[in-house]
Amino acid sequence: MIEIISDNIVSPLGFSTEQNYTAAKAGLSALKPCGDYFAAYIDNKMLNEAFADNLNLSPDTFSKVEKAAMLSVKLAVDKCGVDFSSPRTALYLSTTKGNVEYMDNGDYQNPDLPLWRTAKKMLDYFGGKGNYVVVSNACISGLSAIISAARALESHRIDCAVVSGVDMLSRFIVQGFSSLKALSASHCRPFDIERNGLNLGEAAATVVMRRATEGSRFTKFVTGSVHNDAYHISSPSKTAEGSFLALSDVVKSVDPDSLAFINAHGTSTLYNDEMEAVAVNRAGLNAVPVNSLKAVFGHTLGAAGIVESIVSMCALNDNTVLKTLNFSQHGVSKKINIVAGVNQTTSKPYFVKLISGFGGCNAAALFKKGE
Amino acid sequence: MYKIVQYSYICPQKLKAGTGGSSYHFTTGELAETNFLTALYRKIGIDYPKFFKMDTLAKSGFLASELLIEKYPIADNDKQSTAVICFNRLSTIDTDIKFAHTIADPDNCYPSPSLFVYTLPNIVTGEIAIRQGFTGETAFYSSEKFMPQQIEGIVNDVLAFSKNVLVAWIDIVDSQPLALMFMVADQDGDSNPEFNADNMQSIYSQLFNPE
Numbered sequence: 001m002i003e004i005i006s007d008n009i010v011s012p013l014g015f016s017t018e019q020n021y022t023a024a025k026a027g028l029s030a031l032k033p034c035g036d037y038f039a040a041y042i043d044n045k046m047l048n049e050a051f052a053d054n055l056n057l058s059p060d061t062f063s064k065v066e067k068a069a070m071l072s073v074k075l076a077v078d079k080c081g082v083d084f085s086s087p088r089t090a091l092y093l094s095t096t097k098g099n100v101e102y103m104d105n106g107d108y109q110n111p112d113l114p115l116w117r118t119a120k121k122m123l124d125y126f127g128g129k130g131n132y133v134v135v136s137n138a139c140i141s142g143l144s145a146i147i148s149a150a151r152a153l154e155s156h157r158i159d160c161a162v163v164s165g166v167d168m169l170s171r172f173i174v175q176g177f178s179s180l181k182a183l184s185a186s187h188c189r190p191f192d193i194e195r196n197g198l199n200l201g202e203a204a205a206t207v208v209m210r211r212a213t214e215g216s217r218f219t220k221f222v223t224g225s226v227h228n229d230a231y232h233i234s235s236p237s238k239t240a241e242g243s244f245l246a247l248s249d250v251v252k253s254v255d256p257d258s259l260a261f262i263n264a265h266g267t268s269t270l271y272n273d274e275m276e277a278v279a280v281n282r283a284g285l286n287a288v289p290v291n292s293l294k295a296v297f298g299h300t301l302g303a304a305g306i307v308e309s310i311v312s313m314c315a316l317n318d319n320t321v322l323k324t325l326n327f328s329q330h331g332v333s334k335k336i337n338i339v340a341g342v343n344q345t346t347s348k349p350y351f352v353k354l355i356s357g358f359g360g361c362n363a364a365a366l367f368k369k370g371e
Numbered sequence: 372m373y374k375i376v377q378y379s380y381i382c383p384q385k386l387k388a389g390t391g392g393s394s395y396h397f398t399t400g401e402l403a404e405t406n407f408l409t410a411l412y413r414k415i416g417i418d419y420p421k422f423f424k425m426d427t428l429a430k431s432g433f434l435a436s437e438l439l440i441e442k443y444p445i446a447d448n449d450k451q452s453t454a455v456i457c458f459n460r461l462s463t464i465d466t467d468i469k470f471a472h473t474i475a476d477p478d479n480c481y482p483s484p485s486l487f488v489y490t491l492p493n494i495v496t497g498e499i500a501i502r503q504g505f506t507g508e509t510a511f512y513s514s515e516k517f518m519p520q521q522i523e524g525i526v527n528d529v530l531a532f533s534k535n536v537l538v539a540w541i542d543i544v545d546s547q548p549l550a551l552m553f554m555v556a557d558q559d560g561d562s563n564p565e566f567n568a569d570n571m572q573s574i575y576s577q578l579f580n581p582e
Contacts, residue, residue, distance in 0.1 A: 096491060098462075103471040115462050115513045133521065134513040136462055138491045144510055151528035172467070175474045176487035226508040228455070228500040234488050241506055245451065358488060359497030361509050 002150045003218035004207050006080035007310045010072045011203040011297055012040045015050050021314035024296045025343060027325055031199050031298050037183045039169060040201035040298040042068060063099050068204035069166040070122055076206035082162055084128040090158045091132045093119040094145035094165035095302040101170035139357030141165060142305025143365055146207065147224030153211050166204040167301035174200065188268035190292035190324050191338045193331030198267040201298025205306035219313045220368040225249035229360035236271050240279035242362035243354065247283045250352060250366040259288045260348035261321045263312040265355045266292020267299055272356060277332035291339040295325035309353045316369050321346050373530055373566040374558040379438035380578050381431055381550040383407040390442050408434060408548060424485065425498060426466045431548035432457060432495035432541045433502065440503060443554045445535055452534040454508040455496040456526055457541055462492045462513050465543040495541065507533050517575055519568035526555060551575055
């Protein structure tokens, strides 16, 4: 089994896991109106100050993506210590669009546009030996990277994985989602009858993983699964094929009654939330509490799978099931158990992270409470 | 033992595409009026209109998978455990530039949703999964260069729970595609090369290195 020995979230709600979890638990949101859409932007000045203070580097020569990711990795590894100089330590970087913001300014030839350049720049700073993996699997990238890293640890190819996810809201990304008519003009409402689209958010998040040691007290990553819908490149399957297969894979070894909650993707688009309800229903998990964190952080793209896994780990270890902020009236066709109104308490040992993305990809992972 | 049971490739620079057993050759005359990928689509003789909506990366992966599966069809029972894992160097920068041009002028900004979808590199894995009905794992990774050691490690992990894995290196450099796709499966006997970094590298070098 794999354990998560340290983590960090850099978001508009704060630059530590604790600040982010406390804000989510208190029902706060990073999302704000930005003209004709809602979004969550990290303040540039605060990021630059934290970057300079923690990394002793000038913020001027790094992009926002690089600064957020490097700050997140630094704050995560400072808590546990990581030997980046070991060839058996690997950096996993999860991002959908990396430094695409350079293109907003017409810079189409910038040498830092390739996604792997960001990973190499990060390794250079942390003294890594070039052992990196870059995962770009649309919106499931973050969980894909955690699953890929866990497998590399389990097959003893590496001894330590630093898994970091990041995306910032370039004009490129906002215009793209806008062209898909996916953005809501108001604060998103996952699973609600009135939901009408998603909100985008900026974040970087990092987990440090290793093979669990005897008597370990850390949160465990138990298993993960990735399946494609084989249906459509930009709409989810009507039968939730991939999501159902991934979810079924990860829960097959546990009693459904031991699941504290399923943290869904819950983007607040009509099709995604309906598809996930079908997946949960097909898997026979209608009684298990389901929540979404999208109204707290927005959809943080390549960081989403990591941000939401970390906040869910905090909740599980705090015996809490977080409510779905902004959800009021059931708006999906299946009677799944969406956590409404207030946070709940739980003493159950497991949660599932569920996530889906363009290209028809879906992932699920099972996590177990720390002791 | 895991074997490279077949492979396919697309190499416009050498005017050829094919599989381990057979290849298509193109003349410059043939390519005067149409691009390489469209010419290859016609030579293979498939009818899949969605092909024409794809970007160059997706077209390349799609055609490489068509060449591969023609030689190594996947049984319906195995489709749920067939994975598609792709790697490249430049993710979707070629298509990103095209999309960025559509939004460059704020007063004349008409972003294309169909173009935007193709700015996600893993779309190629989805296109192959849709065409073939594969509901196994799909994933996309990016690295500085063709790194067969990394590919071997990641794919071995996927083989632990998959019957077949389509493994591809697909890149677009200066608008020119280059694709190499392996079909990897557990197989007895000595007829096919073992799936490992050395064998991937030697097939890559044999196909793409200057003659």
